[in-house]
Amino acid sequence: MEEEYIKLIFGLKLKQKRSEKNLSLFGLSKLSGLSKSYLNEIEKGKKYPKPDKISILSEKLDIPYDQMVSLKLDKNLAPIGEILKSKILKEIPLELFGIKESNLIDIVANAPAKVNAFISTIIEIAQNYNFSRESFYLASVRSFQEANNNYFDDIEQSVLAFAKAYQIDLMQPITSTELEEILIEEFGYTINQTELDKHQALDNLRSVFVPKTKTLLLANRMDEAQRTFIYAKELAYNFLEYKERLYTFSWIKFENFDQVLNNFYASYFAGALILPKEILTQKLNSLFSKKTFDENLFLDIIQSFNASPESFYQRLTNILPEEFNIQNLFFLRFTHRKDSEKFHLKKELHLSHQHSPTANETNEHYCRRWVSLNVLKEISTSKKDHIFDMQISNYPSDNMSYLILSSATKDPFREHYFRSISIGLLIDKQLKKKLNFLAHTKILKQDVGVTCERCAIKDCEVRQAPAIRLEIQAKNKQIELVVEDLKNRFS
Structure with missing residues (x-):
């Protein structure tokens, strides 16, 4: 077992036992005869005391020596032990997020029991849903992108x-x-x-x-x-x-x-x-300044670079926040097999807002009104190499609307497979200011949901499943109202 891990565990235990005795570092220093700075370094996992010093601490804190040196943590500190043993803190460069490992451990160690219970819950959820180390890494990179508006x-x-x-x-x-x-x-x-x-x-x-x-x-x-x-x-x-x-x-x-x-x-x-920033910015300025959306110009801009549509859309997530101050956006990549009714969200990025279209792991049906799915359906029955479409998606439940640009292409490495790339821009004052065509172009507007199971839209002609999640919520709400009424009547 790594020496550093042993130091951290001993430090956490010492701090916990000292706190249980309502002793300050100064108080433990006076009681044990060990300096306050030395005790502080032990608690932070920087030093491991020699056996004679452990004996002194064991005696003064009235804790058996074997218990002091044991690597077993009690239930309140067990979640921290799980994190330390996983070595995940070593494998992720926390400094990217402005975090010191020692500070993070200190925060967790000082957290109340309820917070540690929450950490245990997160670990259990991750295990039950097979949230792998790879998934954690990818989620960390995505968070890093979002924290920097995806511009470096x-x-x-x-x-x-x-x-x-x-x-x-x-x-x-x-x-x-x-x-x-x-x-x-x-x-x-x-x-x-x-x-x-x-x-x-x-x-x-x-x-x-x-x-x-x-x-x-x-x-x-x-x-x-x-x-x-x-x-x-x-x-x-x-x-x-x-x-x-x-x-x-x-x-x-x-x-x-x-x-x-x-x-x-x-x-x-x-x-x-x-896709150099300077030339792409110039071309986008030309597109955005027009009073109506010029689809041919947009497609010409994509084709003017030696890049796939996916690379182009990805590059937009760098340029729009930095050069146009359009920061409320999301990026999605779906895959789809011909003659299948399944659509898989394989990649997503959200800047500023946690936007409505997010991947779900519950096998629910993504809203079939999304342009991201419609272009996939179209290209799967077409002989074209590239299908483009756009729409304004209104999310009634969130009271938000997005301008969605979406392209679908064939997967060159898998026969009968297709993928769509979409960028969604939150329609706010900034977007209306930058996109001159937004107020004039007659773009298809659609009320959309996230998944059919959570969608309140009535009489949807493309619904794939009943709104069972909403039905459960409504039933629970009705139960609450009845119980509240009974409480009032019999009080």
């Missing part, structure tokens, strides 16, 4: 420095050829575009990097935009000098939080390189 200026500046160093013209579409040349000439890469396709088990992978020989294996089925993005990520790993990294795309597994975070940074770098 240091990465943006690194992209500009990279472009200058390698004489890349950011005003022109970037090609995979010029990025491949840099990987080979500058970083000693070998590119192999035949090996992956020989292995059927790897049919969902786009790339595998072998660090020992700097060999990048690529799936031959990738289009130009996908290949360019992968090359840009590899350049990010090298230019930013990230040692901890993932070796497959899409990822299969990761060992620590740094790999997940660096994967995000590398992806951000790639998006910022392929």
